Amino acid sequence: MPAETAPPMAAPLLDVRDLCVSFPSRGRMIPIVEHVSFTLGERDILGLVGESGSGKSVTAMALMGLIDSPGVQITGSALFRGQELVGLPQKQLRRLRGREIAMIFQDPMTAFTPVYTIGWQIDEQIRAHERLSRKQARARTVELLAEMGVPDPARTADRYPHQLSGGLRQRAMIAMALSCNPSLLIADEPTTALDVTVQAQILELIRSLRSTYGSSVLLITHDMGVVAETCDTTLVLYSGRVAETGPTDALFAHPGHPYTAALLASIPPLDGPRPHRLPAIAGAPPPPLERPAGCAFAPRCAYVHDTCLPAPPPPLVPTGYHPLTAQPDEASAHTSAAGTSPPPVQFAACVLPAEGTPLPARLTHSELSTKPNFDTPDQALPPPTSFSSGEAHQ
Ligand SMILES: Nc1ncnc2c1ncn2[C@@H]1O[C@H](COP(=O)(O)OP(=O)(O)OP(=O)(O)O)[C@@H](O)[C@H]1O
Ligand code: SF4
Ligand SMILES: [Mg+2]
Numbered sequence: 001m002p003a004e005t006a007p008p009m010a011a012p013l014l015d016v017r018d019l020c021v022s023f024p025s026r027g028r029m030i031p032i033v034e035h036v037s038f039t040l041g042e043r044d045i046l047g048l049v050g051e052s053g054s055g056k057s058v059t060a061m062a063l064m065g066l067i068d069s070p071g072v073q074i075t076g077s078a079l080f081r082g083q084e085l086v087g088l089p090q091k092q093l094r095r096l097r098g099r100e101i102a103m104i105f106q107d108p109m110t111a112f113t114p115v116y117t118i119g120w121q122i123d124e125q126i127r128a129h130e131r132l133s134r135k136q137a138r139a140r141t142v143e144l145l146a147e148m149g150v151p152d153p154a155r156t157a158d159r160y161p162h163q164l165s166g167g168l169r170q171r172a173m174i175a176m177a178l179s180c181n182p183s184l185l186i187a188d189e190p191t192t193a194l195d196v197t198v199q200a201q202i203l204e205l206i207r208s209l210r211s212t213y214g215s216s217v218l219l220i221t222h223d224m225g226v227v228a229e230t231c232d233t234t235l236v237l238y239s240g241r242v243a244e245t246g247p248t249d250a251l252f253a254h255p256g257h258p259y260t261a262a263l264l265a266s267i268p269p270l271d272g273p274r275p276h277r278l279p280a281i282a283g284a285p286p287p288p289l290e291r292p293a294g295c296a297f298a299p300r301c302a303y304v305h306d307t308c309l310p311a312p313p314p315p316l317v318p319t320g321y322h323p324l325t326a327q328p329d330e331a332s333a334h335t336s337a338a339g340t341s342p343p344p345v346q347f348a349a350c351v352l353p354a355e356g357t358p359l360p361a362r363l364t365h366s367e368l369s370t371k372p373n374f375d376t377p378d379q380a381l382p383p384p385t386s387f388s389s390g391e392a393h394q
Contacts, residue, residue, distance in 0.1 A: 011082070012039035013183060013216050014063075018076035019086070021055070021062045023069055030288050032058050033240045034313070035076070040184070040233075043210040045217040047231030047248065049224060049263070051285055055240040056220045060186045062086075063218075064103055065093035080184070099129050102177035106189035108169040111176060112161040118172045119145075119157025122179055129180045144175040147212070148205060167198035174205060178213055185209060188220040203230050224267050228252060236260050239285045239296035241313055246346025256319035256348030259297045295350065303352070316347040 021033040033055040040046045048056050061067045062074050063085055078085040080101065085093070097103075105111060112121055122144065123137040132140065138157070145153035148171040161169055170190060177185055187206060191199040207230055209215045219231055227234050227248060234252075235245040236259065244257040255261040262281045283300040292298060294309040301308070 010042060013042050013044075013081060014038075014040040014218070015079040016063070016077070017079075019059065019062060019078060020073075020075045021058050021067070022073045024071035025289065029073055031240060031291070032288055033062065036235075036237070036240075036242055037076075038233075038235050038242075038245060040216050040218060042183075043214060043216055044233060045207070045210065045219055045231045046233045046235060047227035048218060048220045048235050048237060049222065049227050050237035050243075051222055053239075053285055053287070054237040056222075056237055057188055058240075059237070060103065060188055060218065060220060064097060064101060064186065065090060066103075098125065098182070099180045100182055101184045101186065102180070102182040103186040103188065104170075104173050104177045104190050106192045108166075108173040109161060111173045112169070114161055117158050117160055118164070118169075118176075119159075122157070122172070122176045125176050126179045140179070141175070144179055145172065148172070148175045148178075149201065150175070166194055167201065170194060170198075170202055171205065174202075178209070178215070181213060181215075183215060184218065185215050186218045186220070189222070190219075191226065192221070192223075199226075206230060224263050228267070236263065239291055240288070241296065242316060242347075242349060243297070244319075244346070244348040245316075246319070246348075250346050254319065254346070256346060256351045257297075258301050258303050258350060258352055260348070261352060262300075262302075297350075303350075314349045316349055317351065319346045319348045319351055 016039070017037050019033060019036045020031060022029040022031045024030070036055075036059055038046065048059065050056055058067070063078050065085065065088060067074070074086055076086060080096070083096075085096075088096075112118060119138065119141050122141040123134060126132060126137045126140055127134070130137075141157055142153045145156060150156050150168060150171050156164070156168065156172070161172075164172060174185075174190075185206075190206070191202050194202060203226060206217055206219065209217060219226070221227060231248050233246070234248045236243045236251075236257065238257075238259050244251060244255065244260045251260060252264060255264055259281075262279070265279045266281065281300055286292065286296055286299070292309065293313070294311045295301070295304075295314055298304045298308045
């Protein structure tokens with residue numbers, strides 16, 4: 001009997017490969033986002049997480065075609081339902097924005113003009129994409145505001161942005177973003193400015209979008225707690241490069257990269273006694289102009305050793321922990337030749353040594369700062385993923 005063949009998996013909604021963004025500065029191109037790859041499935045929520053300056057917003061803005069800095073260089077590929085976004089003319093990008101892809105920001109005031117009521121602005125957005133009368137558009141606006149949990153939506157529609165609370169403004173902005181039923185919502189720190197209770201309500205609203213609107217969400221945040229509560233898949237960015245990516249449950253249970261582990265260690269525990277002080281990651285990410293050739297996390301890493309620095313940036317490797325049945329060599333972060341997506345598997349740019357494994361000699365702080373080849377990528381030393389990568393956590 002012929003072996004049963006598995007049904008083909010649906011192509012991802014968004015398939016980003018090797019996205020690089022560089023800005024010119026002092027006569028040379030400075031890489032800000034380097035070789036970022038991920039896929040986002042239909043109705044999935046992917047969390048893009050990292051500290052300030054890691055390139056989260058630049059990644060999103062590049063996908064939306066919203067970077068207009070002179071001389072910016074964007075390379076790689078971002079297929080949205082098979083359509084290439086990188087290099088797409090602005091006219092076509094404008095057509096996609098609002099109708100297929102919408103974006104919301106930390107500060108709703110950037111989305112609303114202060115001199116018009118929020119209802120008028122949402123009406124206009126609807127009418128820009130659909131042939132509706134003003135009355136029909138207003139009815140849709142009120143309905144959307146109600147669906148976003150805005151109390152007394154008809155009256156709220158007649159208010160100016162500054163007359164609403166932060167939480168209501170955020171709901172109104174999500175209503176405007178959803179007014180044309182986009183397949184993809186990019187939410188850039190949508191809850192950072194809100195207090196904890198309102199934050200929880202907005203996250204709940206974002207989670208519900210997949211069932212009510214069928215939308216997928218790319219959620220940008222610096223908060224691992226938000227990711228844990230909201231996202232199916234997580235991508236950890238450090239200094240413009242992917243440190244680790246995988247299903248949220250797996251990545252939280254078995255972080256491969258020391259940076260992911262350090263971020264997780266800094267989340268307050270949900271139960272049990274609260275620690276007197278949460279561990280923080282000492283230091284700060286390097287500014288783009290000072291990004292080292294090797295692992296950019298090295299100056300802050302508890303495991304740094306002498307092969308970490310002169311090597312080129314470590315490549316992503318399967319961590320050895322696979323929540324699904326797929327094996328590392330079967331699984332790939334890339335779309336297969338048949339155009340289908342493999343199940344998501346965890347990948348990291350460094351793999352923590354398995355418990356009990358002797359650690360390689362750690363570099364001291366003074367060795368780190370005096371390492372002469374810190375910025376020379378051509379040294380022929382093995383890459384730092386060599387803590388028996390693929391063996392840890394097995
Ligand atoms: N137009 C630009 N020209 C030059 N550099 C830029 C430009 N936009 C952003 N950058 C730089 O790119 C880096 C990443 O910025 P980005 O805004 O993507 O960070 P982020 O991860 O979103 O941080 P935050 O959490 O603070 O929002 C920063 O060092 C920033 O200064
Ligand atoms: S490559 Fe080295 S410095 Fe970078 S995270 Fe891994 S152990 Fe730390
Ligand atoms: Mg940002």
